[in-house]
Amino acid sequence: MMHATPPRPIAFGQQAFPDAARCEAAVADILQRQYYTNQGPLTRRLEQRLAEASGCRHAVCVTNDTIAVLMAVEALGLQGAVLLPASAGAAVFNGLRWAGLQPWACPLPPGQAAPDAAALDAAAAELAAQGQPLAALWCETGLDEGLTARAWAAARGLPLLTELSATFDGGPLRLDGPLGVLSLHADAFFNSLEGGCILTDDDGLAARLRNIRSSYGAGPPVDVVRTSNGRMSEPQAAIGLLNLDTLAAQRARNAARGQVLARALAGTPGLRLCRPAEGQASNHQALLLWVEEGAFGLSASALRAALAAGEIDCRPAGAQPGALWLPQQAGLRDEDMRHLARCIRAAGAAALSEQEA
């Protein structure tokens, strides 16, 4: 096949970084100020800007997303199990387990972006049958608006914890529970290289979070069971601040690329691409591809391997079989998304041909 521009390797995740000149200026500024970590001025500014942008009272930044999750549930004092979508990322599974909770993956209905009420009911019943107390519901928004999760948690009086990484676009966020969590990893839409942020309107919860993070920036002492360290450094905060200024443009490009990909994959048997609905709060970073092996010719994991051979990095959708997270990287051209679609279709076609032969 001839391409307008040659295909190139496609890495996973937004991977949005400031240009070299801005990076170096930020690092020079830190070196000149000689304030490297411990809740420095850049970290404080980032927290303030995230709070203002999101409309939340408090933004507590930490060094990585797993620590953000474990601190969040530790601060809430949760015990037992947490229901979460099977497509949730490793940081959520790990963070919950480190905090002594049992993550209980709730399968997504095929082709959907979030568990429906029936799936949640079934998962809760399994937990109950095992004598496991259900402590909270974890939901992920951005592809799904979270309406089902909100209603389900509210009906049962459960705290709703929300992963907002696929939703946050620099504008206001809705918290339907005590807190929300952002991953600030380089793969996420908004990144500080590595990092995490816990958003809350609850003053007491914020105070506990800061004391769990400990020492500098802890504010008035609040008794916590154990500290977790996990300070965000000034270099991380600097990258975050630089990236905050680019989010509107990033969102627009994500949306446009997603549309290109959707058109290029349209009509491919056995595939369903989950994208945000028109007008839905989202940064359009998450692209969930459902793969029905019988119709497509390959399983999701086999498709992932085939794409990897062509230097295209996709990720499994957590513990959810039959689905993949597709790349949506800053700097990708429309042609790159068409190339991605061609590779996906070609892999399926080749597999089907082999089966027919």
Added chain:
Amino acid sequence: MTLHKTSLQQLTALGGGQPSFDPPVSTSNLVQPDQARVFGYLRQSMAAGRWTDGGPLVQQLEQRLADYHGVPHCVSFANGFWAIALTARCLALPGRHEVVMPSLTYRRLADIMAWVGLIPRFCEVDPRTLAISPATAAPCLNEDTALLMGVHPIVNCCDAPGLERLAAAHGLPLLFDAVESVHETLAGRKVGGFGQAECFSLHASKLVNGAEGGYVTTRDAALAARLRTLRDGGRQGLEAAPELGMNVGLNELHAALTLAGLDDLPAQIERNRARYRRYQQGLADLPGLRLLAFDETEATSFKTIVVELLDDWPIGRDQTVQWLNQEQVLARAYYAPPLHRKSTRYPVRPAVLPLTDRLAQRYLLLPCGHFVDEDDIDTVIDLLRLIREQGGAPVAQAA
């Protein structure tokens, strides 16, 4: 700006007006990495387009630290806290629950063990080294010991070879918190190669300033591989990480700062040595106070200045620290309160440690590091001399 004070009434704590120092002088190292070197390293990351998840600088740094410590393997982490946690989790014997560790140590070490699900059993320290020793650890070992946690003290090292023999005799894994002994050798062996693994920090206050970061050194290839998998935390796919991990890798920016710091390390040690010598000279004729001496028969970084207040020092350690702090001399108590004295809401084994209790009231850290010059040291010593000579007398506070 520094003020030279000649009488106790001039001390800020006693109403004497402006503090001796502005800005304050602290005990944190805070060495400033060289900008040109940092940029040189960063351009490698930029060229590769990799900023995290094991980028080129992290790989380069891990090899360089492994070489520096004379071991085959180094695994870097986002910070020393979780480096210790993940390594302890790997090493702890299954089915057992206790970790034997000193109480006179880093204030969060017990919290780390709580995250790992281990129960601290605190032991005494050797009064000469202020560190855990075979003699102090042995009485605490039992059938439920999962891990022996050695900790190098702030000045010099613990008896690591002795702890190795003790651990081997009992079939126990031995992990070291070596945060304060990065450059040291012990019996000619570089710290980093003792026990099953040793853990270090790259926090800005430590010997090498990476802003934040940590790393683990080991001779055990399987342990190193396991730590790398756990550090990845299943980001490549949960099926690739059946064990509980955590996405806690080091990013390229921190690696760049660290590499630049390693380049400067020999020069930094010379500067540290000069500060130490100034304290040695100035404190030599000051009775009631003893400077902890670095063992110069071994490699040492001369980084941190620790003194012991002897029985004839006129006021207590905490009051000394308070008076100094009011002068903006940010001296700190040495590991006080000790961990066995802290109430916790996670399990610990109750301990009666009279020696640790006594030692925890006698030592303090004095200013050192990048922001402290020899004139500052002279002023600090003059303040100590003032306290020594006049501190025992009743004081009429300044109006």
